Amino acid sequence: MTKFVQVCLNGLTLGSLYALIALGYTLVYGVLRFINFAHSDVVTIGAWMAFVFCGLIGWLGTDSPIFAMPFILALSMAACALLGFTIERLAYRPLRRAPRLNVLITAIGVSLFLQNAGQLKWVFGTQPQAMPKLLSEQALFTIANVKVPVVDVVIVVLAFVLLVWLQYLVFRTRLGQAMRAVSFDERTAALMGINVDWVVSITFMIGSALAAAGGMMYGLRYGTLLQTADSVWVLLGLKAFVAAVVGGIGNVRGAVAGAFLIAFVEMFGAAYRSPQMRDVYVFGILIAVLILKPGGLLGKSTVEKV
Amino acid sequence: MKSLAERAAAHKPNLLAVIGRSAWPIALGFIFAYLMQTVVATAVGDFYGKLMLDVGIAIVCGVSLNFVNGYAGQFSIGHAGFMAVGGYVAAAIVFYGSIKLWGSRDIHGGFLGPGELLLVAGCLIGGAFAALFGLLVGLPSLRLRGDYLAIVTLGFGEIVRVMLQQTEDVVMDPKKVEAMSPLELSDNLGGALGFFGAPRYLDPKNPFWIWLFVVLVLLVAYRLKTSSKGRQLLAVRENEVAAEAVGVPTTRVKVSAFVLSAFFAGIGGGLYAHELGNSLRPADLGFQKSIDLVIIVVLGGMGSITGVVVAATVLTILPEVFREFSEYRMIFYALALILMMILRPQGLFGIRELWELGPWRKLFRRGRL
Structure with a gap:
C-alpha cells in the first residue's frame, strides 16, 4: 500500500512536470503546425537560468527567504519567454511559408545550438551543478506512511494553477480567441484583422515560460542539473512531446491528460516491472x-488537404 | 493493336542484359577497392589511411540516410541507432563466431581470408537486423505526417542506446563462450563500457571491404535515383498528395526506402565496429552521431549522391584540421543548419549531381532528373 501511494504521488508530480512542458509543444503546434524541437532545450535553459539567478542573488542554501522561489520562478519564466520570442523571430519567422521539412530542420538546428552553446565554459559549462534548495524537503503531511514533501505539493499546485490560467486564457479571452482563430485558419484570421505574427510571438512566449517553470521545478525536485546537451534533458522533452501526441497534439486538455497517462505508466512500470525499461514503456x-489512433486520445483525426 | 500488358512486357529488359549491366559496375567496384587496398593504402600512410577509412564509413552511412532524408523527403534523426544495431550484431557475430570457430578472437586469415568473410557475413546480417528494426519503426510512423518520423526515430536511437547500456559484460574466456548458446551470448554485449575486443579487420593498411561497400551503396543509390522506384520517392517528396493521386503507393515506397536506408546504415555500423581505433560504445553511436549524418545530408544536398559524398568527405576531414575548435564544432553545425534552411533550403547541391552543375552539364542532359 505504501509503495502504491508513493508511486501514485511520484506519478502525479512527474505528470505535472510533463504537462507544463507538453503544453508548450501543443500550443506551438496549434498555431504553427510544426513540432518545436527546440522546446526541450528551452526547458533545460529555464532550469539553468533559475540556477544562475539563484547564484547571482545569493540564495544558494536552505536559508533563502520564503519568497525566493516565486521570485526566481518569475525571473526564469521571463528570461525564457524572451528566449522563445527571439528564437521565433530569428529562426522560424523567415520560414513561415517554407515547406514543413525545412522548418523541422531549422528547429533541430536551434535545438543543437542551444544544447551546445549552453555547454560552453562561459555559459553554463559542462559540470553538473546542484540546484539550490529553495523549497524545504520536509514533509508537509503524510498519507499512508508516505511523506509528502513540500516540493511535490508546490509542483502539483503550481502546475494546476498554470493549467487553469492557460485554460482561461485560451478559451475565455480575446487573445485566446485570436490564438484559436490562427490555429483554425491562419489566412482567414489575418483577413479578420488578427495580427498573426503577434499571436505567434505571444504563443511562443507563453510556451517558453511554461517550459521554464517545468524545467525549474524539475531541477528543484531532482536536485542536480546536468549539462545542457545531456540525454536526460532530451528524454524529458521527448516524453513531454509523447504526452502531447498521445493526448492529441494541438489540444490543450489532451496534452494534460496525456502527460498524466505517460507519467503514471512510466512510474508504475518502473516500480512494478523493470526500472531500466521506463523509457521503453513510454515509447x-x-x-x-x-x-491505433494517430490523432491522439482527445484529438480528432484530420485529413490532409491540398 | 497490342494490349497494354503486352506493350508493358516489351519494355522489360531480358535477364542477361540486366545481369550484364549490374555485373560490370560491381566488377569495377572490386577493382577500385583492390586498388585502394594495394596502391593507395600503402602510399598515404597510417594517419591519412585512418582518415580515409572514416570518410568511407561516413559515405556509406550518409548516402544511406539520403534515401530517407533526401529522396523520400522524410526526416530520420535516429540513423545512428541503426548503425548501433548493425554494429553490435556484426561485432557479436565476428567476435563470438571467431571464438567458436577458431578458438581465439584474433584476426583470422589474411586478405580475403575466412576471417574477413566472417566479417562480411556479420555486416550483412547486421544490416538485415537493422532493416528489420527499420520496418518496425517505419511502418507505424511513415503512415503519418513527416514530423512523427523524426520523433519516433529520435526515440528509437535513444532506446537502442539505453538497451545496449544494460547488456552484460563481454565474455572473454573462450571456454565459457564454447559452453554458451548464441542466444545466451546475445546479452553479453559489454553494457555502457562498450563492446571491446572485436577483431579489427579494417585498418589503414586493409580498407578493401569499406571501399567495396562504398561502391555498392553508391551504385544502389544511383540506380535507385534513376529508376521508377526512385522517381516515386521523389514524387512523394515533392508533393505527397499529388503523388498519391497519380497512383504512387506512398506509404509503401516510403517504408521501403526507410528499410533500405536502415540496411545500409547497419552495414556501415558493422564496418565501424571493426575499424581499428574505433570504440563500439553505446554513447558513441547516439544522438550526436545521428546529427553528424543529418548535417552531411542537409549540407550536401538532399537527394544528391555526389553532394553527400563531398559533404561526407569534407565534414570528416574538417574536425581533424580544426581540432582546437572542437567545442565549437556543434555550434557551427547548428548555425549552418539554420542558415542553410533560410538561405538555400535545398542544400548546396540540391538534387543535382556534381556533373550536372557547371558549364559541362549540357553533356549530361540525358540522365538529368
Whole structure:
C-alpha cells in the first residue's frame, strides 16, 4: 500500500512536470503546425537560468527567504519567454511559408545550438551543478506512511494553477480567441484583422515560460542539473512531446491528460516491472497510439488537404 | 493493336542484359577497392589511411540516410541507432563466431581470408537486423505526417542506446563462450563500457571491404535515383498528395526506402565496429552521431549522391584540421543548419549531381532528373 501511494504521488508530480512542458509543444503546434524541437532545450535553459539567478542573488542554501522561489520562478519564466520570442523571430519567422521539412530542420538546428552553446565554459559549462534548495524537503503531511514533501505539493499546485490560467486564457479571452482563430485558419484570421505574427510571438512566449517553470521545478525536485546537451534533458522533452501526441497534439486538455497517462505508466512500470525499461514503456505507448489512433486520445483525426 | 500488358512486357529488359549491366559496375567496384587496398593504402600512410577509412564509413552511412532524408523527403534523426544495431550484431557475430570457430578472437586469415568473410557475413546480417528494426519503426510512423518520423526515430536511437547500456559484460574466456548458446551470448554485449575486443579487420593498411561497400551503396543509390522506384520517392517528396493521386503507393515506397536506408546504415555500423581505433560504445553511436549524418545530408544536398559524398568527405576531414575548435564544432553545425534552411533550403547541391552543375552539364542532359 505504501509503495502504491508513493508511486501514485511520484506519478502525479512527474505528470505535472510533463504537462507544463507538453503544453508548450501543443500550443506551438496549434498555431504553427510544426513540432518545436527546440522546446526541450528551452526547458533545460529555464532550469539553468533559475540556477544562475539563484547564484547571482545569493540564495544558494536552505536559508533563502520564503519568497525566493516565486521570485526566481518569475525571473526564469521571463528570461525564457524572451528566449522563445527571439528564437521565433530569428529562426522560424523567415520560414513561415517554407515547406514543413525545412522548418523541422531549422528547429533541430536551434535545438543543437542551444544544447551546445549552453555547454560552453562561459555559459553554463559542462559540470553538473546542484540546484539550490529553495523549497524545504520536509514533509508537509503524510498519507499512508508516505511523506509528502513540500516540493511535490508546490509542483502539483503550481502546475494546476498554470493549467487553469492557460485554460482561461485560451478559451475565455480575446487573445485566446485570436490564438484559436490562427490555429483554425491562419489566412482567414489575418483577413479578420488578427495580427498573426503577434499571436505567434505571444504563443511562443507563453510556451517558453511554461517550459521554464517545468524545467525549474524539475531541477528543484531532482536536485542536480546536468549539462545542457545531456540525454536526460532530451528524454524529458521527448516524453513531454509523447504526452502531447498521445493526448492529441494541438489540444490543450489532451496534452494534460496525456502527460498524466505517460507519467503514471512510466512510474508504475518502473516500480512494478523493470526500472531500466521506463523509457521503453513510454515509447511503446507512442507507437501504439500512432498505430491505433494517430490523432491522439482527445484529438480528432484530420485529413490532409491540398 | 497490342494490349497494354503486352506493350508493358516489351519494355522489360531480358535477364542477361540486366545481369550484364549490374555485373560490370560491381566488377569495377572490386577493382577500385583492390586498388585502394594495394596502391593507395600503402602510399598515404597510417594517419591519412585512418582518415580515409572514416570518410568511407561516413559515405556509406550518409548516402544511406539520403534515401530517407533526401529522396523520400522524410526526416530520420535516429540513423545512428541503426548503425548501433548493425554494429553490435556484426561485432557479436565476428567476435563470438571467431571464438567458436577458431578458438581465439584474433584476426583470422589474411586478405580475403575466412576471417574477413566472417566479417562480411556479420555486416550483412547486421544490416538485415537493422532493416528489420527499420520496418518496425517505419511502418507505424511513415503512415503519418513527416514530423512523427523524426520523433519516433529520435526515440528509437535513444532506446537502442539505453538497451545496449544494460547488456552484460563481454565474455572473454573462450571456454565459457564454447559452453554458451548464441542466444545466451546475445546479452553479453559489454553494457555502457562498450563492446571491446572485436577483431579489427579494417585498418589503414586493409580498407578493401569499406571501399567495396562504398561502391555498392553508391551504385544502389544511383540506380535507385534513376529508376521508377526512385522517381516515386521523389514524387512523394515533392508533393505527397499529388503523388498519391497519380497512383504512387506512398506509404509503401516510403517504408521501403526507410528499410533500405536502415540496411545500409547497419552495414556501415558493422564496418565501424571493426575499424581499428574505433570504440563500439553505446554513447558513441547516439544522438550526436545521428546529427553528424543529418548535417552531411542537409549540407550536401538532399537527394544528391555526389553532394553527400563531398559533404561526407569534407565534414570528416574538417574536425581533424580544426581540432582546437572542437567545442565549437556543434555550434557551427547548428548555425549552418539554420542558415542553410533560410538561405538555400535545398542544400548546396540540391538534387543535382556534381556533373550536372557547371558549364559541362549540357553533356549530361540525358540522365538529368
